[in-house]
Amino acid sequence: xxxxxxxxxxxxxxxxxxxxxxxxxxxxxxxxxxxxxxxxxxxxxxxxxxxxxxxxxxxxxxxxxxxxxxxxxxxxxxxxxxxxxxxxxxxxxxxxxxxxxxxxxxxxxxxxxxxxxxxxxxxxxxxxxxxxxxxxxxxxxxxxxxxxxxxxxxxxxxxxxxxxxxxxxxxxxxxxxxxxxxxxxxxxxxxxxxxxxxxxxxxxxxxxxxxxxxxxxxxxxx
Numbered sequence: 001x002x003x004x005x006x007x008x009x010x011x012x013x014x015x016x017x018x019x020x021x022x023x024x025x026x027x028x029x030x031x032x033x034x035x036x037x038x039x040x041x042x043x044x045x046x047x048x049x050x051x052x053x054x055x056x057x058x059x060x061x062x063x064x065x066x067x068x069x070x071x072x073x074x075x076x077x078x079x080x081x082x083x084x085x086x087x088x089x090x091x092x093x094x095x096x097x098x099x100x101x102x103x104x105x106x107x108x109x110x111x112x113x114x115x116x117x118x119x120x121x122x123x124x125x126x127x128x129x130x131x132x133x134x135x136x137x138x139x140x141x142x143x144x145x146x147x148x149x150x151x152x153x154x155x156x157x158x159x160x161x162x163x164x165x166x167x168x169x170x171x172x173x174x175x176x177x178x179x180x181x182x183x184x185x186x187x188x189x190x191x192x193x194x195x196x197x198x199x200x201x202x203x204x205x206x207x208x209x210x211x212x213x214x215x216x217x218x219x220x221x222x
Contacts, residue, residue, distance in 0.1 A: 048085025
């Protein structure tokens with residue numbers, strides 16, 4: 001099993017937001033200097049710290065809730081160190097240090113991006129903006145095209161939150177690129193890369209392994 005899958009595919013059922021935070025933060029770090037926070041270090045220092053080996057190979061866990069079994073290939077159950085650290089520090093539904101299967105609301109996603117870049121969920125150095133909302137009847141693209149393209153023009157990734165038509169569940173994708181009328185999306189559920197039209201993504205719905213969905217709201221770094 002390629003360990004990239006452990007890192008960039010959600011390791012638990014509801015960790016799509018943690019993968020998205022990692023990817024958005026990682027891309028931002030590639031493009032901007034001054035962000036050198038790491039989780040490699042003494043475990044006693046803070047929640048989520050890991051050894052260099054755990055950073056590369058995942059952290060052993062006894063909590064099997066929501067585990068993505070497709071990513072496991074040894075008798076030890078491991079989860080990606082960054083996904084785990086983001087959940088432990090940025091989750092808003094439990095408590096600091098919780099590393100189980102938990103979803104992330106908009107504040108958790110903002111905290112997760114700030115944590116990835118600075119180690120501080122409240123850092124004033126990173127401003128994360130949420131655009132749109134779950135049940136908006138107007139297309140996100142219609143409302144916020146200029147702001148979305150502002151991020152894209154800087155080659156920055158965006159968390160794209162989709163409502164799945166069949167189940168009405170929500171799932172966080174990552175918007176990698178928008179060029180002309182085409183959008184490149186990354187599916188945090190399985191590593192699937194989708195090439196869709198702007199209309200499909202923001203209006204009538206695009207097809208993924210999870211079903212048909214529409215991006216209704218986003219988080220971006222501003």
